[in-house]
Amino acid sequence: MGTGTDRTVRYNYALRLSSGTERQVLAEWDRCRWTWNQCVATSRAAHAVGESCGAARLDKLLTSWRGEQKMAGRGVLGSSAANGP
Numbered sequence: 001m002g003t004g005t006d007r008t009v010r011y012n013y014a015l016r017l018s019s020g021t022e023r024q025v026l027a028e029w030d031r032c033r034w035t036w037n038q039c040v041a042t043s044r045a046a047h048a049v050g051e052s053c054g055a056a057r058l059d060k061l062l063t064s065w066r067g068e069q070k071m072a073g074r075g076v077l078g079s080s081a082a083n084g085p
Contacts, residue, residue: 025076 017025038060046053 035062035065
């Protein structure tokens with residue numbers, strides 16, 4: 001039994017975005033989903049032929065994808081703001 005101080009507190013938040021910000025967030029989501037799908041496909045293909053596919057291999061591929069795909073080089077992962085001043 002509890003001491004009477006055990007409580008569950010729930011908060012609800014609503015995120016309100018301007019139309020421009022919403023487009024940016026959705027575009028970033030699309031880039032993340034594309035990258036995830038590429039990683040899954042690469043990993044599955046590698047494992048199907050008995051190769052390993054870890055973080056180091058995927059990291060190198062991510063770097064190459066940024067150069068090959070315009071959209072992969074945009075957003076948080078490709079912006080100069082993400083790399084610091």
